[in-house]
Amino acid sequence: MKALVGLVTLAAAVSASAASPRVNNGRIVDEHGMTLYSFSGQGAPDANACEGDCARNFPPALASPGDSPNGKLGLVDTATGERQWTYDGKPLYRGLMDKKPGDRAGDGLNTVWHSVQPR
Numbered sequence: 001m002k003a004l005v006g007l008v009t010l011a012a013a014v015s016a017s018a019a020s021p022r023v024n025n026g027r028i029v030d031e032h033g034m035t036l037y038s039f040s041g042q043g044a045p046d047a048n049a050c051e052g053d054c055a056r057n058f059p060p061a062l063a064s065p066g067d068s069p070n071g072k073l074g075l076v077d078t079a080t081g082e083r084q085w086t087y088d089g090k091p092l093y094r095g096l097m098d099k100k101p102g103d104r105a106g107d108g109l110n111t112v113w114h115s116v117q118p119r
Contacts (some may be wrong), residue, residue, distance in 0.1 A: 020067055021085055021092065025102065028087055028116040030094065033101030036061050038090040041112035045093070050110065058106065058113065060084040061092040072118070087116050 019031040028036045037058060039045045045054045063075055063083040074086040085092040095106035095113070107115045 020063070020070060021061065021073055021087070023118050026117055027104070028092065028118060029101070030061060034098055035095060035102070035104050035106070035115045036085070036087075036092040037095050037106050037113050038087065038092060038116050039112055040114060041110075045112075050113075057096050058093040059096065061094050087118070090116075092116065 021028050021030055021036055023029070024033055030036055039058070045058060047054060050057050060078060060082070061084060062078075063085055067075065067083070067085075069075055072088045074089065075083045076086050076091060078084050093113075095104075097103075097105040099105075104115045106113045
């Protein structure tokens with residue numbers, strides 16, 4: 001029982017300590033070095049803005065409990081009550097088509113998805 005409690009405590013500590021987005025090679029990336037994207041279309045991302053399922057291909061870059069805004073990196077509440085990272089007020093998304101750190105397969109997709117370059 002003590003081992004189970006210890007594992008649960010460790011898992012909670014690891015998930016709560018995920019790093020906030022950062023700059024790497026001129027782009028905003030997540031804690032694993034994966035490129036983050038913004039959506040430049042009208043309104044929220046929808047089926048017309050994606051090839052396939054938008055929510056699956058570009059899931060929101062969610063913050064961990066305890067994360068806080070820093071400079072142009074902010075947080076916004078989602079419709080599901082989670083907190084999503086933003087950069088300069090624009091929500092950030094992960095690109096599931098990227099396979100390794102540094103990939104930018106979603107950059108320019110449908111002319112509305114862009115890797116985020118800090119200004």
